[in-house]
Amino acid sequence: MRLSREKSLLLIVDLQAGLLPVIEHGEQAVTEAAWLGALAGSLEVPVWVTEQYPQGLGGSEPRLLEALPDHRLWQKLHFGAHDEPAFAEALAESGKRQVVLCGSEAHICVMQTGLGLLEAGYEVYWLVEATASRRVGEARLARERMTQAGAVAVSADMVAYEWLQRCDDERFKQAHRRFLKGRSARPLTFN
Template sequence: MRMHRDTSLLLIVDLQVGLLPVLATGEQAVEEASWMGGVAEALGVLVWLTEQYPEGLGESVPSLLASLENPRVWRKTHFNAHAEPDFADALADTGRRQIVLCGAEAHICVLQTGLALLEAGYRVAWLTEAASSRRPAEASLARQRVERAGAQAVSADMVAYEWLERCDDARFKDIHRRFLKERASRPLCFD
């Protein structure tokens, strides 16, 4: 599956204030999701965030929200975001069939959402460096499971360059200046 910006949606699941301190790679997940969200918005890709029981877990991490201009935030009670009828209907209405998926906890809400999206006929790209759990082994197991179900593991750079497609476009120059240049020297942790 090649990523296309006109058919993609970035879905950031439950990167919330109350979860961040217990996530093994939580800060990295927020940083990568924020970066990917900035690239997505610059290219006209929809960015959606979910919040699981925000009364108890808090809202989305402020730095994530601050990095985005116009995300749509969904509150949910199901672990699987697609089980929320309003969410599922709105997603279908977008016409976007490629979902770039990341967030927390990878082995619970991100996994269940990914599996449900696959069952509903969406193509799912698991944004590896932005999917986190309390225990890294559980994030790794979730990734393996969703891949066996049909998702593809991707990195943020893979997605960004596939969305960009070419270097002779004014958007590439702007995104390269704003997002890509500083990224080349940053080390990443993958499960």
């Protein structure tokens, strides 16, 4: 199950300003989601962002939205985004079958979204370093449950290079100059 930019969609769940201060590794999740989201945009991979109860939890983290000039925003009441009928319908109409999934909280909204996507027949790729919870153990447990259910744990670099496919393409050269240089210098924590 190799990722393809033609079949992919990046789904960033509930990285909201009011929630992030209590999320372990929340800053890293925002940084990694923003980095991959910006790359996705440059490769014409759709980026969708959800918000749960923004009146209480605030809107999406501004740094994230700044990195995603072209994204679709969904407000939801269900913990699982796919349980929202308009979301499910729009995703089906998009024709995208591979969903790269990240956000917070891993063990609640991200996991329920992922389980709903798997039940509906989508391939789900759990973006490990951009998925977090209030407690690291809960994020780890959510990842384990999701992989047992059929999701594939991936890193942002894995996704980026699978989307890029080859080094002699002009898109790779542009992405390398803009997004990929210097990434190895950042320490990452895998939940």
